[in-house]
Amino acid sequence: MTKHRRIAKTIVSSVTFALFFLFTTNIYAQPNGQALFSSNCASCHAVHKDLTGPKLAGVEERWGNQENLYKWIKNSSAYLKTGDQYAVSLWEKWNRTNMPAFNLSDEEIGAILTYINSVPDPALAQPVPGVTGAQGGGEGDNTLLYGILTLVLAIVVLILLQVNSSLRKLSAEKQGEPVLEPVPFWRNKVYIATFTIILFCIGGYLTVTGAIGLGRSQNYQPEQPIYYSHKVHAGTNQISCLYCHGGAQEGKHANIPSLNICMNCHMAVNEYTGTDKLYKEDGTEVNGTAEIQKLYKMAGYEPGKPWDPSKGKPIEWVKIHNLPDHVYFNHAQHVTAGKVACQTCHGEIQNMDEVKQFADLSMGWCVNCHRETKVQFQDNGFYSIYQKFHDDLKNGKIDSARGITVEKIGGTECQKCHY
Known part of the structure; x- marks a missing residue:
């Protein structure tokens, strides 16, 4: 019977290990391309748009040689010394700015490239009212899947433990040994200690994650009192950011434009004549001309009559980007002295209708x-x-x-x- 007990333990252990290996291999063997792209590439590159660096769609075709591309990604400064003509032309085209060196494995780079190839070109997609803000939502986020698989694995382990206990009980009965009644789960010290440790780890992780995220508002996208499309103003009409946010060039704060800045243009532009329809984040269509009328009401302006600025009242814009009080940040030092593009911190602002916080800051x-x-x-x-x-x-x-x-x-x- 002792031999049978050993066989039973071996079977249970083998099945447990096999199931654990099966689940963990499928979950963790492959790196998450989207997560790697977000943490390493997204600050300078987009898939289908040029930012501070070139768009990455079709990067493998442009390079042609995968080995050279991988070397470039890992250490562009070192690869430039090889004199590769394409690398040198790329470096010169983008203001002779080198990418930082990345400690990425070939498998991780491959995962990033796979993700890049999987992102559809928004220019080829037709906008569908009602789903404007839903595009790409949840893509590549496997947190729920990991949680479900972990729960399933835990249930399987508990079942196997019960099977092991039953086999031991049967073996003891056949040998004529006294069979001890199993200790209930709620009184089993091993189970209680394990459960306590798991709760402590989960609670600690959630507490630390929450503390780290205090005060951060990445992806914060409030609704403004007047629908203002940066895509129309900075994108389609090519209005410089510094025209409205002049403080960014000369002082600490970027400044919210006053009414007279808006009215400089909108005393002449009294209706929206753009070919592209405007949509809120929830997909609701926006009447651009009606939004201009809201501006007129705030400014106390009647079309066809001289405007008296004293009749206007400030627009109560909702602030999006906030830094803690103990942090000093000077826009002029970055914009004027550092020559940092607005998109580096604020994302593709020229493509945003309703602005959101791009970086976690x-x-x-x-x-x-x-x-x-x-x-x-x-x-x-x-x-x-x-x-x-x-x-x-x-x-x-x-x-x-x-x-x-x-x-x-x-x-x-x-x-x-x-x-």
Whole structure:
């Protein structure tokens, strides 16, 4: 009977291991391409749109050689030294800015490329009223699937434990040994301890995740008192961001445009004549002309009559981007001195109807940008104090391809943002 008991234990252990291996292999063997794209690529690249870097759709066809593409992704600075003509032309086209080096395996890069190839081109899709904000929702998010599979696996393990207990009981009965009554689940110290540890881990994870996310509002997209489409203004009509947000070029704050900025154009433009229909995030169609009338009401303006600004009242726009009070951020230092494009922090603002917060604006996100972004020394009086860096670049002491990052001039020091 002892032999039978050993056989039963072996069977139970083997089945448990096989099921565990089956589930975990399917779940964790393949890296998540969308997650890797979001954490490594999305700050500079989109799939079907040019941002601060080129669009990535068709990148494999453009490169032709997969091995060279992988080398470029892992360390573009080192690959440029090989003199590859396509790499050099790409580097020159995009302002001679190098990508940061990525510690990615070939399998992870392959997963990213697979995800890129799976994203449909929105230009080829017909807009469907009612589902504007639903496109892409949940794509690539396997959290629910992982949770279900984990629950199924836990149930299977419990069943196998019960089977093992029953086999041991049968074996004891055949041997004539006394059979002890099993301890109820709620009194079993092993089960209680295991359950407590699991709850502690889950609670700790949720607490830490929640604490890290305090004050962050990524993807926050409030409804504004007047429907204002950045896609129409900054995209279709090519109005410069700095026309409305002049403070971004000269001061700490970007500033919300006052009524007179809006009325400079809309005293002449009194109806929406665009060919593209406007939709809210929930798919509701928007009457652009009616929204202009809302502006007139706030401004106290009657078409055909002189406008008296004193009759107007400020539009109560809902603020989207907020930083903690203990964080110092200066728009002019980034826009004017750093030559940072608006899209780097705010996403493809020229393609947004209702604006949302693109980046999480966390400290880690900012620090990583400082570590990777090169300082634009040329024709930049703000950085003239760093004459040593100018001289080192000219004398070849510093690799011009890699350049001087913000980190090297103190961009990651605590007192730069917290003082």
